[in-house]
Amino acid sequence: MTSYTPPHERAREAFLDAVRFDRAGLVPIIAQDAATGEVLMLAWMNRAAVEETLATGRVCYFSRSRGTLWRKGETSGQVQRLVELRLDCDRDSLLALVEQTGVACHTGRRSCFFTAIRDGAVTEIAAPLADPEALYGGAR
Amino acid sequence: MTSYTPPHERAREAFLDAVRFDRAGLVPIIAQDAATGEVLMLAWMNRAAVEETLATGRVCYFSRSRGTLWRKGETSGQVQRLVELRLDCDRDSLLALVEQTGVACHTGRRSCFFTAIRDGAVTEIAAPLADPEALYGGAR
Numbered sequence: 001m002t003s004y005t006p007p008h009e010r011a012r013e014a015f016l017d018a019v020r021f022d023r024a025g026l027v028p029i030i031a032q033d034a035a036t037g038e039v040l041m042l043a044w045m046n047r048a049a050v051e052e053t054l055a056t057g058r059v060c061y062f063s064r065s066r067g068t069l070w071r072k073g074e075t076s077g078q079v080q081r082l083v084e085l086r087l088d089c090d091r092d093s094l095l096a097l098v099e100q101t102g103v104a105c106h107t108g109r110r111s112c113f114f115t116a117i118r119d120g121a122v123t124e125i126a127a128p129l130a131d132p133e134a135l136y137g138g139a140r
Numbered sequence: 141m142t143s144y145t146p147p148h149e150r151a152r153e154a155f156l157d158a159v160r161f162d163r164a165g166l167v168p169i170i171a172q173d174a175a176t177g178e179v180l181m182l183a184w185m186n187r188a189a190v191e192e193t194l195a196t197g198r199v200c201y202f203s204r205s206r207g208t209l210w211r212k213g214e215t216s217g218q219v220q221r222l223v224e225l226r227l228d229c230d231r232d233s234l235l236a237l238v239e240q241t242g243v244a245c246h247t248g249r250r251s252c253f254f255t256a257i258r259d260g261a262v263t264e265i266a267a268p269l270a271d272p273e274a275l276y277g278g279a280r
Contacts, residue, residue, distance in 0.1 A: 037177025
């Protein structure tokens with residue numbers, strides 16, 4: 001896997017200026033496993049989160065529930081290293097190709113998208129790979 | 141590729157009831173190519189769009205700009221057939237695995253996520269595969 005080299009500030013600023021944040025100052029972002037193509041999660045970033053992610057190569061979201069920057073893996077150790085950040089045609093959503101350490105989902109599953117209809121019922125289609133209690137302890 | 145068989149109404153209703161729509165009655169949805177894993181686009185659905193998509197197997201979004209249901213491919217012919225619809229752990233975002241006819245992006249590119257930083261500059265990393273004028277004519 002190619003390691004991420006932060007681009008120069010001018011390129012980072014040009015990218016940031018291209019993003020159309022919504023009225024709350026946020027943009028939705030998809031995290032996709034760069035190696036397997038698996039979609040891991042959908043989260044949100046504000047301008048500071050995009051800035052930090054581009055500058056450090058470590059994915060930082062904005063937690064809408066806590067109202068603060070959310071450095072993915074800070075508590076759980078399940079960090080995401082950026083491979084490439086992409087912007088869509090309307091400039092109002094982002095796609096991050098990442099290297100995921102461990103699991104992306106707080107339930108201990110690799111991906112947050114584990115609920116679907118199968119055999120005529122709403123079903124959990126993936127089992128936890130890690131114990132959420134071990135990942136978060138009392139911190140969550 | 142497995143073809144989609146609409147589940148019974150009870151399962152569809154259970155899935156719909158599980159989705160947490162935002163204050164505007166919308167939920168973000170990622171469309172991913174079921175065969176290649178490529179992330180094609182991020183769009184939005186309201187309850188009626190989720191309902192129609194599950195019932196027909198043809199992906200229908202909600203157009204925030206037009207304020208109406210948006211049957212993907214209705215004008216362009218670039219339809220998306222549903223393979224599976226998945227809900228995330230927080231129940232506030234969706235992932236659609238789809239079979240994409242032609243291109244997903246209105247610019248004629250396969251994916252909407254074609255802008256990234258490469259070689260120190262914000263760059264278009266994919267070229268159009270289809271002529272938008274041919275896809276939409278004067279209809280867009």
